[in-house]
Amino acid sequence: MVWAWLIPVLSFAAVPLIILFGKRLPAKGSPLAILAILAGFAIFWVVFAGFLSASPDTEGCEIGVGTEALTCNFKITWFEAGIPGADTSNHDRIEVAWGMTIDPLTIAMLGLATFVALMVQIYSLGYMRDHDGNFDPRLDWYYAFHALFIASMLTLVLADNFLLLYVAWELVGLCSYLLIGFWHERPEPREAAKKAFIVTRIGDVGLLVGILLLWSQVGSFSMTETFAAIENGVLSDGVITVSALLLFLGAMGKSAQFPFHVWLPDAMEGPTPVSALIHAATMVAAGVYLVARAFPLFSASDTAMLVVATIGLITALGAATIALVATDLKRILAYSTISHLGLMMLSLGAFGYTAAVFHLLAHGFAKALLFLGAGSVMHSTDELDVRQMGGLRRVMPVTAILFSIGALSLGGIPILAGFWSKDEILVAVNKELPVIFIVLTLVTALFSALYMARAMFVVFYGRFAEQFEHVHDAPKTMSITMGLLAVFAIVFGLLALDLPGPFKGIGYFIFYHEGHGLVVVAWVMGLSTLLAIAAFIFGYLAYARRSINLDGTRGTFARVLEVAENKYYVDEIYQWTVDRVVLSLSRFIAWVDRALVNDVGINGPGDITRVLGDRLKYHVTGYVYTYALAMALGLIGLAIFWWLVSR
Amino acid sequence: MVPLVAFQVLSAALFAIGLYGVMARRSAVLIVMSIELMLNAVNINLIAAASHLDGMGKWANFDGQIIAIFVITVAAAEVGLGMAIILRMYRNRSTVNVDEINLMKW
Numbered sequence: 150m151v152w153a154w155l156i157p158v159l160s161f162a163a164v165p166l167i168i169l170f171g172k173r174l175p176a177k178g179s180p181l182a183i184l185a186i187l188a189g190f191a192i193f194w195v196v197f198a199g200f201l202s203a204s205p206d207t208e209g210c211e212i213g214v215g216t217e218a219l220t221c222n223f224k225i226t227w228f229e230a231g232i233p234g235a236d237t238s239n240h241d242r243i244e245v246a247w248g249m250t251i252d253p254l255t256i257a258m259l260g261l262a263t264f265v266a267l268m269v270q271i272y273s274l275g276y277m278r279d280h281d282g283n284f285d286p287r288l289d290w291y292y293a294f295h296a297l298f299i300a301s302m303l304t305l306v307l308a309d310n311f312l313l314l315y316v317a318w319e320l321v322g323l324c325s326y327l328l329i330g331f332w333h334e335r336p337e338p339r340e341a342a343k344k345a346f347i348v349t350r351i352g353d354v355g356l357l358v359g360i361l362l363l364w365s366q367v368g369s370f371s372m373t374e375t376f377a378a379i380e381n382g383v384l385s386d387g388v389i390t391v392s393a394l395l396l397f398l399g400a401m402g403k404s405a406q407f408p409f410h411v412w413l414p415d416a417m418e419g420p421t422p423v424s425a426l427i428h429a430a431t432m433v434a435a436g437v438y439l440v441a442r443a444f445p446l447f448s449a450s451d452t453a454m455l456v457v458a459t460i461g462l463i464t465a466l467g468a469a470t471i472a473l474v475a476t477d478l479k480r481i482l483a484y485s486t487i488s489h490l491g492l493m494m495l496s497l498g499a500f501g502y503t504a505a506v507f508h509l510l511a512h513g514f515a516k517a518l519l520f521l522g523a524g525s526v527m528h529s530t531d532e533l534d535v536r537q538m539g540g541l542r543r544v545m546p547v548t549a550i551l552f553s554i555g556a557l558s559l560g561g562i563p564i565l566a567g568f569w570s571k572d573e574i575l576v577a578v579n580k581e582l583p584v585i586f587i588v589l590t591l592v593t594a595l596f597s598a599l600y601m602a603r604a605m606f607v608v609f610y611g612r613f614a615e616q617f618e619h620v621h622d623a624p625k626t627m628s629i630t631m632g633l634l635a636v637f638a639i640v641f642g643l644l645a646l647d648l649p650g651p652f653k654g655i656g657y658f659i660f661y662h663e664g665h666g667l668v669v670v671a672w673v674m675g676l677s678t679l680l681a682i683a684a685f686i687f688g689y690l691a692y693a694r695r696s697i698n699l700d701g702t703r704g705t706f707a708r709v710l711e712v713a714e715n716k717y718y719v720d721e722i723y724q725w726t727v728d729r730v731v732l733s734l735s736r737f738i739a740w741v742d743r744a745l746v747n748d749v750g751i752n753g754p755g756d757i758t759r760v761l762g763d764r765l766k767y768h769v770t771g772y773v774y775t776y777a778l779a780m781a782l783g784l785i786g787l788a789i790f791w792w793l794v795s796r
Numbered sequence: 797m798v799p800l801v802a803f804q805v806l807s808a809a810l811f812a813i814g815l816y817g818v819m820a821r822r823s824a825v826l827i828v829m830s831i832e833l834m835l836n837a838v839n840i841n842l843i844a845a846a847s848h849l850d851g852m853g854k855w856a857n858f859d860g861q862i863i864a865i866f867v868i869t870v871a872a873a874e875v876g877l878g879m880a881i882i883l884r885m886y887r888n889r890s891t892v893n894v895d896e897i898n899l900m901k902w
Contacts, residue, residue, distance in 0.1 A: 771898030771899060777819045
């Protein structure tokens with residue numbers, strides 16, 4: 150288990166190697182990155198096995214504070230500052246460690262991240278080629294960024310203190326910027342990359358302030374110590390609420406929660422495998438992970454929990470409605486991700502810790518699969534507008550089947566993974582929150598199934614779009630990776646059931662305070678299943694068979710549809726705010742800087758000195774007798790003065 | 797015995813002549829000579845005061861003489877240095893007229 154640190158370090162090590170020697174290696178050094186993450190994936194299983202056989206008596210392990218789950222910590226000192234040997238609690242000294250925490254949450258994230266990253270990197274070998282089969286000219290950089298991305302994410306997941314987490318957090322942000330803007334020859338990816346970076350950075354400020362606030366109260370960046378302080382009542386309720394909300398601000402930025410969701414749909418400008426990675430395993434998962442990791446903090450404040458749940462619900466519902474009307478295949482998937490991240494946040498806010506993490510995993514597999522499928526479609530057809538597509542299963546059957554599995558899984562069709570995790574979320578929401586929440590969550594679930602049905606039926610079924618007669622199906626590197634993800638999208642949900650053996654089911658593995666088996670609330674499960682199946686049948690009739698004509702309804706709801714198609718004008722509101730408020734304020738500040746600080750404050754003394762010098766310079770004639778006369782007159786003056794004084 | 801005032805008048809006159817020379821002359825050599833004149837005026841003043849004080853008490857006071865010796869020494873060094881500078885000046889600018897050497901200004 151101690152060797153878990155190797156998982157990110159291997160990928161980190163691959164980065165400079167690929168950058169330096171990639172050009173001279175076969176396939177531009179991409180095998181290095183793939184081998185690194187493959188080794189990471191292998192080590193993950195070793196760590197997992199070690200963790201399952203560990204007990205609180207194992208060295209470094211204990212029952213975690215807050216979670217009550219087995220937690221193993223390993224660390225070495227990174228740096229110390231302050232008075233040597235002083236006590237850390239009153240800020241005379243700080244100790245920061247390169248440390249890792251291994252608990253069920255970490256294990257789950259490690260598994261998801263290494264697996265999806267491995268699939269995505271192998272898939273990219275097929276995807277990052279042009280139609281003649283040549284590699285992208287900057288493939289080495291692409292793989293270097295990928296390795297750095299996943300290494301940062303793994304560090305984030307393993308970090309046992311907030312400072313290390315923050316470092317990794319920012320690295321993840323940097324990598325998303327680099328990869329979204331990977332094709333920076335075109336203007337849109339550049340803009341999208343900047344948008345992603347800036348929007349998430351706004352949230353990151355909150356995260357940093359929150360971390361520092363916690364440190365100022367606890368005197369340590371260590372998560373264990375922070376949670377212990379909360380448990381022991383050292384922190385006041387106000388501090389807990391404020392710091393939880395600040396941390397949540399960071400999570401909102403990274404996990405694209407309303408109103409910071411605007412960057413994620415634009416991030417579609419990056420290569421599609423990058424979208425798969427961002428949406429499933431890294432980046433957006435980081436926000437949900439942060440809230441789950443800091444759950445002892447969040448759950449100690451009812452206000453924070455309610456805010457998390459409300460923001461989650463708003464995001465889930467809003468994004469789902471946009472996904473219903475979006476016409477770009479990748480954007481449908483992007484808004485679907487935002488919606489599902491909202492559901493995870495909602496679940497966390499409803500104390501559904503297990504459900505949220507479970508859904509993060511189930512969604513991760515399904516969404517990675519869907520994106521890789523969309524990438525396959527795009528790779529073959531160079532088309533993303535779903536209105537131009539149709540009946541593609543005739544020319545790309547493998548992609549069609551695999552995409553459909555992902556869509557059905559995410560849509561919540563029974564026994565596929567998404568069904569189980571969504572059901573757990575609904576149960577948690579039903580148990581903890583007012584009735585309006587469960588109603589709206591069910592609506593979201595219905596929409597979620599609807600837009601998945603729409604994306605699947607419009608693109609792959611129905612009338613065949615003739616212009617795609619000659620497109621080919623995905624190459625092996627792409628179809629095999631999608632197939633592996635599809636297996637998980639199908640069977641992963643079965644972990645929700647009570648299983649025999651040491652791994653008794655996800656509820657006994659990832660839990661907060663106490664483990665529990667599958668909770669079935671009959672009407673919730675029945676209703677959600679009914680809604681999902683109804684949505685897919687409706688989707689089949691409306692989009693594949695075209696036996697339900699939607700044009701009439703479209704006319705009736707034209708105004709509503711327009712608002713949703715314009716993404717609730719959030720981008721426009723931001724643009725207006727930036728143009729009118731931010732820029733005018735900036736102009737005023739720039740004026741203050743130029744007119745007051747520069748012209749008066751800096752040039753003022755300079756001008757005075759220069760003018761004074763101009764006036765005074767004429768007494769320096771350069772003639773010896775002037776100086777001599779001045780000296781003589783000075784002497785005489787002194788003599789007279791002396792005489793007057795001494796008299 | 798010549799009264800002290802006579803020496804002081806002589807000294808003051810010499811000093812004034814030296815000062816006039818420094819200010820009025822254009823030749824650097826003459827200015828240096830005028831400075832010498834002023835230094836020697838001071839020397840006369842010092843030695844006169846010292847020998848006048850001699851007669852006034854049991855213990856003779858040599859301070860004036862000692863300072864005069866110092867002044868002579870320093871003056872000798874200064875002349876050496878001054879003449880060297882003037883020589884360099886002449887080599888560079890072919891003149892020792894101080895009015896033409898007026899670059900030490902703005």
